[in-house]
Amino acid sequence: MVVSGALDFFLPDTLENGQCFRWRREPAGAADAAYTGIAFGRYLAVEQTGSTVVFRDTTRDAFEGIWRGYFDLDRDYGAIKRLLGSDATMARAIAFAPGIRVLRQEPWEALCTFIISQNNHIPRIRGIVERLCAQHGTPVRGGHAFPRPEALAGLSPEALAPVRAGFRAKYLVDAAERVATGALPLEAIGALPTEVAARALMAVHGVGPKVAACALLYGLGHAGCVPVDVWVKRAMAALYPQGFPEAFAPVAGIAQQYLFHYVRSHPEVVA
DNA sequence: CGCCAGGCTTCTA
């Protein structure tokens, strides 16, 4: 399946900006970049050359049903970048990684992976997520699906010990039990106003404002939701002491993504 | 080898 004319999209910018943890960079050969990964229980090998993106071994149905939405290809990032780029600081952040798209990940996976992210490093988050999938996810072509909540609900700390998630293990189990029983219906929560939805998510032990915001932005499509971690806090203090311009509001979460990736790669900007 | 990590809970004043 070949998509040509993919504008405002570059795989490394999108898959290596800290929003997802399961994609692996592969040797690209003649292409600009290549990755393999699993999302929505589906394996994908994808590579990009210029504005042409090749989804290997993928049917049109799988592309239309999964990957088009996952990579947020129906959103006009050109328009978003024009809006955000009218601000000089944001223009610099966008120029650093103009191919960022905020993925629409599975809500449950986004919630879990960002529970794991707390007080943690990205390389170690990736390791924990991979062990979690390998040990508790169902096998699919190319690896394992992300574990369903039912697979984690009721697990003892000892059962999860090999995942080596540390103190976060009990948080994962609590989230799994709430979702599996229907007490925490993620899709329905996603339809609520952002503040209300965030409060509902924070009922989970180990989910605070930041993790809730990540679940909403990366998993539930709340493009205006801004996860505030230490880096975004520093960036806002140094670069936007009055907060983002009002006009950013509907896509503030996307602005946050350009900014986060930029300041993480240029710490001196917020030192 | 210590430091500290895309935070949150718990304890203390």
Add this chain to the structure above:
DNA sequence: TAGAAGCATGGC
């Protein structure tokens, strides 16, 4: 109600 300590584990 605010602020600090504690948390599991290991990249760097």
